[in-house]
Amino acid sequence: MTTLTIQQRPRVLFVDRNGWGADPELQRLGYMVTRDGSLVADKKTKWLHHHDVIVLPNDPTPNVYENLVECFLRGRRLQTIRPDLVPESLRGQTSDVPYNEMLFPMLDGGLVILEGRGYDRTGAHTRGHNTEGHGTSWAGNHQKYALAMSPWVEPFNVYATWRKAHGLPNLETQELHLNYSATACPGTNLVRVAPRFTYREEPYMDELEELKARFDSHNLWEHIVRPAVVGKFFQAIAAATDPRSPRLTAEDVAQLKHFIDKLQG
Numbered sequence: 001m002t003t004l005t006i007q008q009r010p011r012v013l014f015v016d017r018n019g020w021g022a023d024p025e026l027q028r029l030g031y032m033v034t035r036d037g038s039l040v041a042d043k044k045t046k047w048l049h050h051h052d053v054i055v056l057p058n059d060p061t062p063n064v065y066e067n068l069v070e071c072f073l074r075g076r077r078l079q080t081i082r083p084d085l086v087p088e089s090l091r092g093q094t095s096d097v098p099y100n101e102m103l104f105p106m107l108d109g110g111l112v113i114l115e116g117r118g119y120d121r122t123g124a125h126t127r128g129h130n131t132e133g134h135g136t137s138w139a140g141n142h143q144k145y146a147l148a149m150s151p152w153v154e155p156f157n158v159y160a161t162w163r164k165a166h167g168l169p170n171l172e173t174q175e176l177h178l179n180y181s182a183t184a185c186p187g188t189n190l191v192r193v194a195p196r197f198t199y200r201e202e203p204y205m206d207e208l209e210e211l212k213a214r215f216d217s218h219n220l221w222e223h224i225v226r227p228a229v230v231g232k233f234f235q236a237i238a239a240a241t242d243p244r245s246p247r248l249t250a251e252d253v254a255q256l257k258h259f260i261d262k263l264q265g
Contacts (some may be wrong), residue, residue, distance in 0.1 A: 062140060
């Protein structure tokens with residue numbers, strides 16, 4: 001299973017198609033390159049929120065998920081639920097999730113994200129906006145079943161910020177399906193918190209990249225005789241631009257800078 005923990009607490013976890021068990025016999029749909037030769041990922045300027053309107057019978061928490069198994073089962077269902085959105089030439093041969101990614105509010109306050117068609121592909125979620133729109137579905141029916149979504153705003157913003165920094169650099173706005181169609185989607189629960197959805201600047205990335213450049217240019221690697229001493233700072237320098245790098249505080253970065261200054265002597 002391929003997963004990536006973007007934040008530990010509350011957990012923000014990304015799972016790719018292999019991880020959630022997408023049927024490999026069904027072709028992944030969507031295009032990565034537009035007719036003019038541009039990358040679809042570079043064309044995406046807005047995040048488009050939907051809800052998938054699916055709930056389990058007699059589920060006491062219809063919009064909240066308790067474990068990954070529940071999320072993975074929903075992903076598999078979404079892979080085949082809309083055969084009408086498959087190109088006519090492929091109908092009967094394949095099916096796919098209409099959305100670029102699927103979002104699951106978890107009972108512990110975390111957020112699980114399952115890869116749909118993929119962040120860098122066109123979707124089949126909002127007519128006329130499937131190229132420049134990054135379409136995500138919030139699991140559940142957020143119009144019929146009331147749920148205060150405030151606990152999941154911050155985990156979502158963490159993920160949106162990460163996704164913008166890792167694959168979709170031209171994202172600018174957060175928008176709703178109902179802005180473009182005569183629909184209630186993504187539902188009242190999400191409409192209420194949507195003004196709080198945002199992208200944030202990745203903290204201290206510029207500083208980390210500058211420190212990494214100093215580290216490399218002065219051959220400071222050869223001065224590390226006890227790597228364990230530097231702990232997460234050493235790891236952060238070595239992978240300053242890696243999405244798996246730890247999120248550092250201002251104090252962390254100050255200590256890291258002091259450490260490099262001492263090494264340069």
